[in-house]
Amino acid sequence: MIIRLLIVVGVLLACALFALWWRRREGRMVEAHGLFDRRDLGIGAREAPCATIVEFYGEGCAPCDTVEQRLDKIAAEVCDLRVVRFDAGDRLDLADRYNVRRVPTIFVTDPDLRIVWRASGVPTEDAIKKALLGPEWAGRPNPAQEPAESR
Amino acid sequence: MIDRNGHRWGAALSAVVLYVGLIFDWHWVAPAICVALGIGTAFGLRYSPLGATYRFVKRSLSLQIPVVPEEEAPPRFAQLMGFAFLLVATVGFYTVENMALGWTFTMIVAALQTLLASTGLCVGCEVYLIGKRFSARGATT
Numbered sequence: 001m002i003i004r005l006l007i008v009v010g011v012l013l014a015c016a017l018f019a020l021w022w023r024r025r026e027g028r029m030v031e032a033h034g035l036f037d038r039r040d041l042g043i044g045a046r047e048a049p050c051a052t053i054v055e056f057y058g059e060g061c062a063p064c065d066t067v068e069q070r071l072d073k074i075a076a077e078v079c080d081l082r083v084v085r086f087d088a089g090d091r092l093d094l095a096d097r098y099n100v101r102r103v104p105t106i107f108v109t110d111p112d113l114r115i116v117w118r119a120s121g122v123p124t125e126d127a128i129k130k131a132l133l134g135p136e137w138a139g140r141p142n143p144a145q146e147p148a149e150s151r
Numbered sequence: 152m153i154d155r156n157g158h159r160w161g162a163a164l165s166a167v168v169l170y171v172g173l174i175f176d177w178h179w180v181a182p183a184i185c186v187a188l189g190i191g192t193a194f195g196l197r198y199s200p201l202g203a204t205y206r207f208v209k210r211s212l213s214l215q216i217p218v219v220p221e222e223e224a225p226p227r228f229a230q231l232m233g234f235a236f237l238l239v240a241t242v243g244f245y246t247v248e249n250m251a252l253g254w255t256f257t258m259i260v261a262a263l264q265t266l267l268a269s270t271g272l273c274v275g276c277e278v279y280l281i282g283k284r285f286s287a288r289g290a291t292t
């Protein structure tokens with residue numbers, strides 16, 4: 001019975017370690033490289049949003065709904081932010097091109113649509129905002145946060 | 152649509168039953184949970200005995216836990232995976248009488264259910280979504 005108990009403890013320990021690793025990895029914004037095509041995103045040549053977030057979602061994906069709500073909230077707060085969504089199942093070409101392995105996956109781009117950050121899973125609202133507006137932000141400053149005299 | 156909380160509760164309950172089964176060498180836990188998962192797979196998760204216990208506890212204790220809606224297809228596929236693994240475990244216990252085979256497959260299911268209950272990571276659901284993408288890719292080529 002002791003051996004059986006040890007096996008159960010071992011399985012639980014392995015699950016706990018995996019869960020810890022998973023929680024650290026899940027939704028973490030990581031630096032990324034690449035460039036989105038304006039035509040793919042439906043952004044005109046003269047349009048220049050301060051940043052663009054591209055979300056790949058999936059049908060029947062509950063975490064995707066959470067990400068969508070967070071992005072909508074941030075889009076309402078951050079001036080001139082463009083959010084573009086793709087169903088990864090419908091746009092397999094884009095999912096393959098940008099190496100989207102699971103949904104939800106989001107990309108944060110600079111004004112030139114260069115990919116700066118990406119995250120798989122459900123990033124926190126703070127993590128997305130830091131990616132957009134933090135000191136590492138490669139794009140131009142958020143107009144909503146610029147002092148009035150500098151506008 | 153199903154309640155995600157019920158799905159996670161069911162996973163926790165089945166994991167506990169499977170772990171207790173291993174500790175006391177109760178082979179019957181594998182076919183018992185296999186049948187419970189099979190019912191959910193065949194008739195829909197609203198008929199799953201595991202999910203029913205969640206609704207019963209919630210109602211009995213008047214718990215005000217909000218429903219977290221989730222598409223049914225991925226968790227249903229996950230239950231099918233659990234059913235298949237426990238079927239192999241049952242065959243291991245009762246047909247070929249290979250205890251190592253039986254407990255290995257039982258513990259795989261217990262571990263996956265533990266992950267679902269503790270982190271919300273549903274490996275079966277992920278497999279379903281990957282499979283769906285591959286089938287869509289196959290249809291387009």
